[in-house]
Amino acid sequence: MPAVSVAAGCCPASTPANEVVEDIFGLVRILSDGTVVRSPVGPVFCPTTFPENHPSVEWKEAVYDKAKNLVVRMYKPSPAGGKVPVLVHFHGGGFCIGSPSWANVHAFCLRLTADTGAVVLSAGYRLAPEHRLPAAVDDGAAFMRWLRAQSSASANAAEADADAWLTEAADFGRVFVTGDSAGATIAHHLAVCAGVAVVADDAGEAGEQDQDQVTIRGYVLLLPFFGGVERTASEQAECPAGAGAGSLLSLDVLDRFWRVSLPAGATRDHPVANPFGPDSPDLGSVDFRPVLVVVAGLDLLRDRAVDYAERLAAVGKPVELAEFAGAAHGFFLHEPGSEATCELIRAVGRFVDSCVISASEAAA
Structure with a gap:
């Protein structure tokens, strides 16, 4: 290292x-x-003027991996109104920068909690180049194990490891995994791992799947950070006029993120970067939970995200695509109080509600 x-x-x-x-x-x-x-x-594109608190949200931090000093920033509605869904959130930053403590990430999570009425768990992970991929994906999986441990401990009165602040509000039977940009890429890989485990378990093989009281109902990929050696049309177009803060993400910057985060010598077709690369798993054989893919029309990454959703749909996976035509990459972080961000959170809320209703109907 x-x-x-x-x-x-x-x-x-x-x-x-x-x-x-x-x-x-x-x-x-x-x-x-x-x-x-x-x-x-701190970065100049991360304003320090965002509010640190919200009148209807409580929040605090906890260490979920002491050995790696990995922190989760936890948010819940206030006053408490019984058990609510859980949104596990992974921040963006090209796997190289970003933190749950960044003011724009914090402001978005405050609003996500307030507007959806859900518990939001903003989990940190190790960053490249000090910790190259798949370290970030491994940390995402480790966080999900921590969440399962929380649910197991809360269900067992003899256990003392559960965080009561979290467990009194969290409905571990309604968990959703969300991510922004690189965090959305982590969410994709967690969905694949969970889906492969379900298939293995159905075949009678040993496999890791939802355990204890944790049930993942769906995944939300916000402007996912995918790559590939072959350029897409939106990448070749570079930054469209009016992209605003999203213009920070030039093609050179995207390439640089991959260059310093992927394993040494790997290309952008590495399975962590390209879901459809030559060595990537066959997604047609994966048991996907419902997936919401959100794209921005002025984003260099737009075409890869649209292609991802279309390919999942083509092999019969439950996927929805929501596009914000005039928005740039990270628009909900640059302007967490904007109407576009409000509509995005409404879309997430509708997706969460639809997954919960579908699960209830299937169980009836």
Whole structure:
């Protein structure tokens, strides 16, 4: 693993023998000797003016993996109104930057909780290049195991490991996995792992599936970060006029994210990046729970997300596609109080309700 340091500014002065070879918005820089330098200064595209609290939401942090110092920021409606659905959320950032504590991620989770009336669990994960993929996906799976442990402990009065603050509000029978950009990619891989496990279990093989009181009802992929060697039309178009803050995501930046996050020597057709790459699993054989795919019309990643949804639908998977034609990548983070963000959260709420109703009808 490369050496890591945190610079007082962005990066120490480089020398010809130790120059900067990769730079991501000045937040992460890789030197020629492999040293990774992270800036303690927050990104300029993450405003500090967003409110830290919401009158109808309580929140707190907990460590879900002490060994890796991984934190989950937990949100629940206030005052409590009984058990409510759980939205597990993974932030974006190209697998290299981002945090549940970033002001824009926090503001979005506050509004998501307030407007859906659900518990939201914003889970952190290890970042590249210090921890290359599939580390982030592994951490996503580890968080789901932590959630199962919480549900198991809350159901057993003899257990003392459950967080009562969470378990008094969380309905572990109505869990949804959501993610933004790279976080949506994590959600996709968790859906595949869960679906493969269900198929294996149906075949009488040992497989990991929903256990204890946790039942995953669906997945929400917000502007998923997929890649591939062959360029799509939206990638070739670069940043459309009016993309606003989304114009930060140039094709060069996207390539850089993949270059420093994928395993050394891997291409963008690696299975973590490309769901339909030459070595990727056959999604037609996966037992998918319902999936909502959200795309933005001014996003370089739009075509990959649309293609993903269309391919899932073509093999009979339960998938919905919602497009925000005039929006850029991360629009709900840049303007969490906008009408577009409000409509996005309404779409998520409708999806959650429809999955719960469908499950109730199937059980009747």
